[in-house]
Amino acid sequence: MPLYFYLGILFYTMENQELIPHLFRTEYQKIVSVLCSLFGIHHIEIAEDIVSDTFLTASETWAIKGTPENPTAWLYTVAKNKTKNYLKRNTVFETKIVSEIKHNTPLNNPEIDLDLSDQNIADSQLAMIFTVCNPCNSEEAQIALALNLLCGFGISEISDAFLSNKEVIYKRINRAKEKLKEENIKIQNPNQSEVKDRIQTVLKTIYLLYSEGYYSVSQNTTLRKDLCTEAMRLTYLLIQNENTNLPETNALMALMCFHSSRFDARTGDNGEIILYEDQDQSLWNQELIDRGTYFLSKSSTGNTLSKYHLEAGIAYWHTIKQDSPEKWTNILELYNNLIILEYSTIVALNRTYALAKVKGKEEAIREVEKLNLTDNHFYYSLLGNLYSGVDSAKALQYFETALSLAKTISDKNVISRNIELLQ
């Protein structure tokens, strides 16, 4: 197991040390990105070891001498020194990496200096995002790798988020790194045409990372929120770079802001899901709604109408709780466009829900029946919903089928509540 694995545990068990876990989360990935960009993909572990070692030195030194005035600057200085020392003493490095570094840095700079300026950190992080989100790895592996390398999450947190065991995650991350090495993926800032080719994969991975947090089955709310925040931070990094500040990037950001605005309202005290209709609107975060609106307006340039635009549009209308014909006509139109753009069962079902709001339950029932998604519990839940108030016996029958097909506890709870409401 690598050093950072133990560090995660170490920091999170030290109650009096709030600062280091915080810095670990924010600074670890910055320094790793800069080092990886400098060393190249083949020496990713050396980069990780240097940064982990830096944090270990910090926790030892600060415990004895107290926290320095500027902890971040302290970490950067120590990381720089450790890098220099490493370069000096390690002959393997001399022969293997120096040629690569020479390739990446100007020749008139004989002394290798770790550039931890804001600009270089931002550039390196962007380069790392594009490296990590390389389609040579599966989406699942990309997300795990992103959490590890881009977000500074430890193995145990990642396995918590995926409800998987540490060994599996550890292997998944290592295989993903090996794959990047095999494919000889360069860590470099993408140019405009590379951005054009690759941005879809990058946005998709970031959105999956966000969804992992938002819809995760994990009961750890703090961790789930962290995942969402990290996905938003990565998107914001893309927005800050001219090449990647595209309409669809802003649309994705808007979408995540709108969703996040309901984060506190959608789970109860015991971690149970609170459905949209039952949410306490005063818990919605107006600041995030405003930011979402801002990014949505920034996204409406050019000719691109991505699925993120459509989903952000739908999420925007959901920030207005009051039902109105205008609201649901717009939502239906957006769902029509979304399902035409890309088929998915959940969008098909949501579209039909919107149709019920616009055209009434009877027309929607005819439409749902055509969908024929007979192995999907949401399908039966939707039918149950549509038959509620129309034919209670049928509604009950559908909810019961849904209940028998549902797998997670939170899904079962939602269905059971619907059944209670019927009786």
Added chain:
Amino acid sequence: MNEFLLIFRRDFITKETQPSPEELQQHFQQWQNWFGSLAAQDKLARPLQRWDGQGKLVNSKGVTDGPFVEIKESIGGLIIIKAKDYDEAAEIAQGCPVLHFGGNVEIRMAV
């Protein structure tokens, strides 16, 4: 599952039978809901494609700009859908909004 070409035709020329702007607006929504419904059933075999309304006609005499007065019904659009057989394709086509304005749908199965 087979693929079927659905060609929508209607009279775009005769003034008296043309829809009003309000009707057109509503008509547009009907199309959109119909496409949405097909997509929700995963029946679209290809992404939707918009086509220019005017077009050109080529014959041995040369090239003429559309719309073509000698052909009363011109193509409004076409889509390719997935369906089991002609019966299912015809059933789907019966929901097509072009029928509301006296248009028709020609169906061809891909072979």
